[in-house]
Amino acid sequence: MTPDAAEVVIGTGEAVAFWILGPVALAGALGMVFSRNAVHSALWLVTTMLSLGVFYVIQSAPFLGAAQIIVYTGAIMILFLFVLMLVGRDSSDSVVETLRGQRVAAAVLGVGFAALVGAGVARATEGLAVIGLGDAGGDGNVTAIAELLYTRYVLAFEATGALLIVAAVGALVYTQIERHPGSRRGQKQLSRARFLTDDRPQTLPGPGVYARANSVAAPALLPDGRPSAETVATGVEAQQVEQMPRPTGREQLGSPDAALGTMDPAPLDGPAGDRR
Amino acid sequence: MNLWAASDQPTLEDFGNDVWWIVLIKVVGVFVVLVLMTLFAIVFERKVVARMQQRTGPNRVGPRGYLQSLADGLKLAFKEDIMPALADKPVYFLAPVLATVPAFLAFSVIPMGPTVSIFGERTPLQLTDAPIGVLVILACSAMGIYGIVLGGWASGSTYPLLGSMRSAAQMISYEIAMGLSIVAVFLYAGSMSTSEIVAAQADGNRLDFFGLEFTGPSWFAVLLPVSFVIYVIAVVGETNRAPFDLPEAESELVGGFHTEYSSLKFALFFLAEYINMVTVSALAATLFLGGWRAPWPISIWDGANSGWWPLLWFFLKVVAALFVFIWLRGTLPRLRYDQFMRFGWKVLVPTALVWILVVATMRTVSREADLSTGEVAIYVGLPAAVLVLGGLLLASRSANRDTRLMAEEASAGAVHASDPEPDVLPPAGARRRPTGGPSRAEGGYPIPPMDLTVPPSPRIRRESTDTGTAVVSTGRRGTATIEEDGDA
Numbered sequence: 001m002t003p004d005a006a007e008v009v010i011g012t013g014e015a016v017a018f019w020i021l022g023p024v025a026l027a028g029a030l031g032m033v034f035s036r037n038a039v040h041s042a043l044w045l046v047t048t049m050l051s052l053g054v055f056y057v058i059q060s061a062p063f064l065g066a067a068q069i070i071v072y073t074g075a076i077m078i079l080f081l082f083v084l085m086l087v088g089r090d091s092s093d094s095v096v097e098t099l100r101g102q103r104v105a106a107a108v109l110g111v112g113f114a115a116l117v118g119a120g121v122a123r124a125t126e127g128l129a130v131i132g133l134g135d136a137g138g139d140g141n142v143t144a145i146a147e148l149l150y151t152r153y154v155l156a157f158e159a160t161g162a163l164l165i166v167a168a169v170g171a172l173v174y175t176q177i178e179r180h181p182g183s184r185r186g187q188k189q190l191s192r193a194r195f196l197t198d199d200r201p202q203t204l205p206g207p208g209v210y211a212r213a214n215s216v217a218a219p220a221l222l223p224d225g226r227p228s229a230e231t232v233a234t235g236v237e238a239q240q241v242e243q244m245p246r247p248t249g250r251e252q253l254g255s256p257d258a259a260l261g262t263m264d265p266a267p268l269d270g271p272a273g274d275r276r
Numbered sequence: 277m278n279l280w281a282a283s284d285q286p287t288l289e290d291f292g293n294d295v296w297w298i299v300l301i302k303v304v305g306v307f308v309v310l311v312l313m314t315l316f317a318i319v320f321e322r323k324v325v326a327r328m329q330q331r332t333g334p335n336r337v338g339p340r341g342y343l344q345s346l347a348d349g350l351k352l353a354f355k356e357d358i359m360p361a362l363a364d365k366p367v368y369f370l371a372p373v374l375a376t377v378p379a380f381l382a383f384s385v386i387p388m389g390p391t392v393s394i395f396g397e398r399t400p401l402q403l404t405d406a407p408i409g410v411l412v413i414l415a416c417s418a419m420g421i422y423g424i425v426l427g428g429w430a431s432g433s434t435y436p437l438l439g440s441m442r443s444a445a446q447m448i449s450y451e452i453a454m455g456l457s458i459v460a461v462f463l464y465a466g467s468m469s470t471s472e473i474v475a476a477q478a479d480g481n482r483l484d485f486f487g488l489e490f491t492g493p494s495w496f497a498v499l500l501p502v503s504f505v506i507y508v509i510a511v512v513g514e515t516n517r518a519p520f521d522l523p524e525a526e527s528e529l530v531g532g533f534h535t536e537y538s539s540l541k542f543a544l545f546f547l548a549e550y551i552n553m554v555t556v557s558a559l560a561a562t563l564f565l566g567g568w569r570a571p572w573p574i575s576i577w578d579g580a581n582s583g584w585w586p587l588l589w590f591f592l593k594v595v596a597a598l599f600v601f602i603w604l605r606g607t608l609p610r611l612r613y614d615q616f617m618r619f620g621w622k623v624l625v626p627t628a629l630v631w632i633l634v635v636a637t638m639r640t641v642s643r644e645a646d647l648s649t650g651e652v653a654i655y656v657g658l659p660a661a662v663l664v665l666g667g668l669l670l671a672s673r674s675a676n677r678d679t680r681l682m683a684e685e686a687s688a689g690a691v692h693a694s695d696p697e698p699d700v701l702p703p704a705g706a707r708r709r710p711t712g713g714p715s716r717a718e719g720g721y722p723i724p725p726m727d728l729t730v731p732p733s734p735r736i737r738r739e740s741t742d743t744g745t746a747v748v749s750t751g752r753r754g755t756a757t758i759e760e761d762g763d764a
Contacts, residue, residue, distance in 0.1 A: 037364075039364075039429060040367070043367070043426070046422070050419075062406055062408045063407075063411070066411035066412065066414070066415050067411075069415040069418065069419070070418050070455075073418065074414075074415065074419065074421065074451070075448055075451075078418075078444050078448055079444075079448070081422075081425055081426075082425075082444045082445070085429045085437065085440070086441075140407055141407060142407055185682055186679075189679050189683045189686060192680070193683040193684075196684065
């Protein structure tokens with residue numbers, strides 16, 4: 001390239017940001033590979049993606065940086081986490097090698113691949129001059145991207161959009177449960193139906209609460225003392241509750257404080273108190 | 277607009293060349309404003325909700341109880357910091373920080389006023405701005421989700437996990453609706469920078485309605501009402517506020533994602549939630565309510581939009597938006613989760629998409645055909661509105677009809693229309709729910725027995741064994757008494 005173009009200096013701020021974020025991004029990548037816990041791996045990946053987002057912003061591509069953070073870090077990685085969290089907390093990678101020598105081979109091949117790509121990129125960009133993106137944007141970064149997307153690359157853009165829509169719809173179709181339309185009554189229909197037929201527009205009464213049972217299987221009592229079968233949930237066998245004898249009146253219980261045991265010692269004010 | 281006012285409106289070139297101490301003042305200022313707004317919002321919320329519920333609200337600490345949240349914050353700081361045994365320690369520690377930092381960060385691009393003079397330096401009342409200003413806020417709110425999701429996961433407990441799962445799904449869904457609602461604003465303002473969006477709402481909207489010229493309102497809340505409504509609904513979901521507070525629904529999930537948190541970590545979550553509320557309120561003011569510019573009757577006064585006055589208009593708008601949040605909380609019951617998600621995906625997102633289409637069409641038509649505002653409204657806006665309203669009318673009629681038919685069908689079949697579907701729950705033993713229960717006429721509903729008495733306290737037994745008096749029975753004094761006296 002031209003020699004004067006090569007004289008473009010990288011600003012101090014950019015250099016500082018690079019030397020801080022570069023190691024962070026690299027650490028994120030390594031942490032992602034070496035973490036045993038899947039969620040920790042995902043978090044390390046988030047670190048790398050965030051650093052990349054900031055890199056884009058520094059490289060005069062603020063829109064790309066924001067999109068990177070909003071779409072990749074914000075939406076896609078959260079969905080990843082969503083799935084990983086469903087897997088369970090204690091599911092870590094097994095340390096047992098199922099294929100003999102797999103780790104070593106993978107390490108060697110990985111390092112080799114990295115060297116290959118790194119060397120290739122280094123060779124390709126060796127003589128290139130840094131010209132920055134200042135004038136590549138034309139009328140600003142956002143406007144330039146919009147212009148390219150909707151003129152030169154409009155077909156690719158539309159095709160990608162169509163592909164994604166098809167994928168999403170396909171996933172929906174595959175996971176959908178076939179249900180005959182109108183076969184399931186919703187809350188609204190049930191509520192209306194209840195008012196049309198039943199003499200009970202509201203919900204069914206709850207089970208009984210006794211001194212010795214508050215189980216859902218304990219039926220509530222009707223005014224005449226019979227257990228009410230309606231109060232027991234469907235699918236539960238009604239339980240016989242051992243009743244407390246019902247003491248009545250002051251004669252047996254003494255003062256209210258004594259009966260509740262709230263006063264200590266209870267004042268000697270009744271037959272029950274006398275007996276203590 | 278006169279020259280003085282024009283020079284007050286900051287442009288993108290005004291940012292990024294402040295002296296370092298100005299930047300420092302602004303950073304500290306934003307921090308202080310957010311913390312103060314949080315303290316204020318908590319007391320304000322409690323007082324307003326109390327008034328709505330015919331209560332007094334906090335009235336003990338400070339004048340008229342206004343220092344209550346400060347006292348609560350101090351108390352929170354001195355509480356025991358609990359680390360659950362099953363917690364994933366680094367992530368558990370990181371989560372509240374991840375929730376709080378983006379919340380603070382988002383406020384940095386909110387314009388709070390015009391260019392003012394601070395110690396002789398002329399600088400905009402806004403920490404910074406970028407061509408993608410609003411996207412910075414969206415990115416920060418996207419990062420804030422991590423705090424909640426990871427906090428719930430790292431607690432190692434079921435309820436927080438459920439809360440964080442809910443919040444992950446909810447916040448992503450509602451962020452889509454929120455982003456789509458803002459698109460129309462971008463189209464009208466021609467920019468994504470917050471200060472330029474405020475500038476776009478600056479001075480009236482010259483309308484030409486078939487030769488009749490007048491100046492209409494220029495707030496995007498008036499020009500783009502559908503966007504505004506969608507934004508308001510979406511941010512309530514995005515900030516996990518009632519009626520969309522499903523991640524922390526206390527009747528279902530104890531405390532939701534922060535159940536296991538205490539002390540300062542919990543305080544950070546609390547802070548983040550309220551700061552997010554303030555931020556989205558400020559963004560609503562910026563995008564839809566004219567930003568820091570004075571509302572109409574005040575804006576007649578020339579000095580209203582210069583100097584430090586706009587700070588007042590801005591915070592009045594923010595407090596008004598906060599009041600709406602509180603109002604919603606005081607009024608509406610929490611939605612069921614499936615209804616909530618259905619509303620987001622099947623109502624908000626499609627409506628926002630159709631609305632963007634309409635807005636873009638109107639703008640294109642007015643540009644291509646060189647029509648005036650009134651003509652565009654007549655030729656494009658009116659047909660579109662009629663089409664949408666007609667569609668909604670038809671849909672609601674058909675839905676009502678379906679409901680009626682289904683209800684009649686259901687009522688014709690069973691005595692109890694609410695019987696669960698047979699495949700949901702198998703009948704227990706030989707018994708299904710009997711249909712022959714007592715009817716309303718027969719004697720009404722189960723009620724507690726009229727002579728219900730509270731059983732004696734078990735503490736009495738302990739007391740009697742301690743004293744070692746000659747009680748012959750099992751120690752239950754009540755039982756013994758009754759056995760002697762017999763049931764009356």
